Amino acid sequence: MTTITALSAPQILAQLNALSQLLIDCVNDGASVSFMLPMTPAKAQAFWSGVADSVARAERIVLVALDGNQQIAGTVQLILDQPENQPHRADVAKLLVSPGARRQGIAQQLMAELECQAACQNRSVLVLDTATGSGAETFYQQAGWQRVGEIPHYALMPDGVICSTTYYYKHLNTK
Numbered sequence: 001m002t003t004i005t006a007l008s009a010p011q012i013l014a015q016l017n018a019l020s021q022l023l024i025d026c027v028n029d030g031a032s033v034s035f036m037l038p039m040t041p042a043k044a045q046a047f048w049s050g051v052a053d054s055v056a057r058a059e060r061i062v063l064v065a066l067d068g069n070q071q072i073a074g075t076v077q078l079i080l081d082q083p084e085n086q087p088h089r090a091d092v093a094k095l096l097v098s099p100g101a102r103r104q105g106i107a108q109q110l111m112a113e114l115e116c117q118a119a120c121q122n123r124s125v126l127v128l129d130t131a132t133g134s135g136a137e138t139f140y141q142q143a144g145w146q147r148v149g150e151i152p153h154y155a156l157m158p159d160g161v162i163c164s165t166t167y168y169y170k171h172l173n174t175k
Contacts (some may be wrong), residue, residue, distance in 0.1 A: 002073065002106055003066045004113040009056035012048060015064075018072045020044035022096055027158050029099045032131040037158045051077070061117050065097070065106045073101040076110045078117055078126075090118050092128035095136070111143055115172055124172050131157065132164035145170045 012019065020041055027039040035043065054060045059081035065074035074097035078090050092114060097106045118126055130136040132150050141147065145168040154165035 001068055002104070002109055004063055004109050005066065006117065007055070007062045007064055009052040012052040012055060012062060015072060016045055016048055019048045019064075019075065022072055022075060022098055023047065023094075025099055026096045030158060031096065032134065032155060032157050032163060033094055033096065034155075035158060036156065036160065039158065054081070057081075060093075061114075061121075063110055063113055063117070065101075065110055067101065073098050073104075074106040074110055076107075076114050078114050078121075078123075080121060080123070088123060089125040089127065090121065090123040092126055095128075107139060108143065115170075119172050126170045126172065127167065128169075129165045129167045131155070132166045137166060140168050143170075 007015065021044075023033070023035070023044045024039045024041065027033065027035045027037065035047075051060070051062060055062055059079065061078040061080065063076050063078070064072050067073045074095075076095040077093045079093055080090050082089050082091075095107060095110065097110075115126070128140070128145070130140065148167040148169060150164050150166045152164045153162050155163055157163050
């Protein structure tokens with residue numbers, strides 16, 4: 001059974017090694033999540049330490065999926081820190097599911113809880129981007145996300161190959 005929970009800044013730091021390993025595993029598996037190979041523990045730990053600082057400032061919410069052994073199987077972030085004229089919006093970032101735990105509904109559970117958290121924060125518009133042609137595109141479309149468009153040659157995959165990025169949005173009913 002998978003449990004979805006939000007982590008506080010101290011909890012992120014307490015789980016720094018597990019979160020870092022999840023990020024390393026996903027990048028090594030080809031996930032386009034802003035990092036290049038080689039993905040080192042130092043890079044991963046620096047990233048998660050910064051995320052913990054952001055959570056402490058109430059700029060984002062970090063959700064994790066815990067498996068039956070209470071091990072982190074996935075994570076996603078809701079970025080609440082938006083410009084003054086966009087208090088109703090949030091960004092979705094770093095949906096990561098351990099390669100060994102994929103196709104078990106973890107991403108779907110994480111995104112469902114993320115949408116609940118967003119609604120509780122009075123966020124009615126969510127935005128995300130993903131590598132064009134990735135399996136994530138199919139997942140987001142099946143989850144009701146609307147494709148906005150594609151920017152060619154937007155980013156590099158972890159191995160250095162250039163890729164396009166596709167943007168999506170989803171409106172939530174926050175009433």
